[in-house]
Amino acid sequence: MTTHTLDIDTLIVGAGQAGIAISEHLTKLDIPHLILERNRIAERWRSQRWDSLVANGPVWHDRFPGLQFQDMAPDEFAAKERVADYFVEYVRKMNAPVRTGVEVTRVTRNRNRAGFTIETSDGVITANHVVAATGPFQQPLIPAIAPADDSILQIHSAEYRNPPQLPAGNVLVVGAGSSGVQIADELQRSGKQVYLSVGAHDRPPRAYRNRDFVWWLGVLGLWDAEEVSPGKEHVTIAVSGARGGHTIDFRRLAQQGMTLVGLTKTFHNGRAIFANNLCDNIRNGDENYFSLLDAADAYIERNGLDLPPEPEARIMLPDPQCMTNPLLELDLKAAGITSIIWATGFSQDFSWLQVDAFDEQGKPRHQRGVSSEPGVYFVGLPWLSRRGSTFIWGVWHDAKHIADHIETQRKYADYKDAAQR
Numbered sequence: 001m002t003t004h005t006l007d008i009d010t011l012i013v014g015a016g017q018a019g020i021a022i023s024e025h026l027t028k029l030d031i032p033h034l035i036l037e038r039n040r041i042a043e044r045w046r047s048q049r050w051d052s053l054v055a056n057g058p059v060w061h062d063r064f065p066g067l068q069f070q071d072m073a074p075d076e077f078a079a080k081e082r083v084a085d086y087f088v089e090y091v092r093k094m095n096a097p098v099r100t101g102v103e104v105t106r107v108t109r110n111r112n113r114a115g116f117t118i119e120t121s122d123g124v125i126t127a128n129h130v131v132a133a134t135g136p137f138q139q140p141l142i143p144a145i146a147p148a149d150d151s152i153l154q155i156h157s158a159e160y161r162n163p164p165q166l167p168a169g170n171v172l173v174v175g176a177g178s179s180g181v182q183i184a185d186e187l188q189r190s191g192k193q194v195y196l197s198v199g200a201h202d203r204p205p206r207a208y209r210n211r212d213f214v215w216w217l218g219v220l221g222l223w224d225a226e227e228v229s230p231g232k233e234h235v236t237i238a239v240s241g242a243r244g245g246h247t248i249d250f251r252r253l254a255q256q257g258m259t260l261v262g263l264t265k266t267f268h269n270g271r272a273i274f275a276n277n278l279c280d281n282i283r284n285g286d287e288n289y290f291s292l293l294d295a296a297d298a299y300i301e302r303n304g305l306d307l308p309p310e311p312e313a314r315i316m317l318p319d320p321q322c323m324t325n326p327l328l329e330l331d332l333k334a335a336g337i338t339s340i341i342w343a344t345g346f347s348q349d350f351s352w353l354q355v356d357a358f359d360e361q362g363k364p365r366h367q368r369g370v371s372s373e374p375g376v377y378f379v380g381l382p383w384l385s386r387r388g389s390t391f392i393w394g395v396w397h398d399a400k401h402i403a404d405h406i407e408t409q410r411k412y413a414d415y416k417d418a419a420q421r
Contacts, residue, residue, distance in 0.1 A: 008034045010406060011118055011127040013104045015041045018380030019133035020087055021396045023096045025403030036120060038103035041091055044137055045084040048158040052186060053080045054241045056178055061214045062392045067093060077241030107353050128375060129406050132353055135380040136390055139347045147267035157183060157343040163190035169338025172272065174264045176201055177236025180343030181248050188258050195330065197264040198250060198278055201238045203285035204292050206247040209307040216296050223388035250282050254320035261327050272330040279323050369402045377402045
């Protein structure tokens with residue numbers, strides 16, 4: 001590649017779960033393709049996750065159809081390194097054409113001829129189709145409200161590894177989705193005083209009536225929801241597979257010694273300012289929790305299933321002091337805060353993809369991953385086609401649709417009229 005141009009039908013950028021999934025479907029269709037990965041296969045599972053992270057779904061569910069986790073019981077939750085190893089195994093199993101250590105720096109549409117020119121750190125490639133499979137976790141996002149205070153260590157959840165990484169002192173964790181709440185719990189169990197800033201969230205039960213919540217979302221059709229409900233665009237899911245899997249209970253975390261606060265609004269003169277919405281956020285999460293229990297009970301009755309009742313799932317702890325008398329301000333120095341962990345999500349970076357496939361805000365324009373730029377595709381993005389699109393099994397199904405679309409376009413391109421036959 002260094003000294004000449006490589007021609008390929010389809011180039012896939014990224015060798016995470018999305019890139020591997022699309023490669024499998026292209027292979028089944030005999031479509032020549034190549035995957036480029038700037039780091040290692042499934043790199044973000046290894047280097048952008050904390051040490052104790054496990055997958056949020058059990059291994060019977062969070063996998064591709066073609067390979068099981070051979071060394072694990074179906075209801076176990078795979079550790080992050082095991083998940084990364086699973087994808088390496090999958091690449092070997094299907095002999096996927098992956099080249100690691102190659103970064104794509106620029107993609108442009110060719111002029112006066114079909115396809116695209118792809119500039120990489122190892123030469124130039126031309127391709128008829130380009131699949132962006134870099135996923136949703138590209139650039140760790142720390143909001144502009146972060147205080148300019150050199151005395152406090154501030155890191156994104158992607159940089160957090162374990163409690164000894166942090167200096168002595170107390171911690172403010174901003175964000176209570178799966179990452180934030182699991183990190184806060186780990187830090188609190190390590191002996192640190194933790195303040196957890198809780199925004200809007202969904203809070204499903206880890207399991208109910210002998211079925212994991214991923215099973216319930218499947219049979220209730222919730223994984224296949226095609227549109228985000230109004231007001232839910234930025235709502236995260238608080239769920240955990242840690243310590244064998246358990247339901248997130250913010251009241252229990254407070255009972256264990258954690259201090260809950262509302263959404264972090266700003267910082268001023270060494271003080272953190274919180275919105276007065278902690279109770280609303282937690283109770284809205286409770287509403288989401290009970291709505292799933294109700295839907296599950298109705299499904300069991302409607303289908304005559306023999307699943308044991310679980311009345312204790314509806315028992316709620318009393319509201320803790322931090323809810324009945326919520327903190328609206330926190331003097332960081334007086335509270336002994338020496339670290340802030342921003343569990344505030346990620347932004348996407350498609351600066352390398354210089355084609356007409358984005359709206360005015362820089363977001364991909366697509367229909368089920370088929371972009372507005374003919375020949376360019378996206379896979380692995382949130383809500384690409386449904387709620388489950390960013391999950392391992394959901395990516396696999398989205399990738400099949402995209403591979404089929406590429407195959408159809410190849411057939412059109414290969415058509416010859418009567419004079420050409």
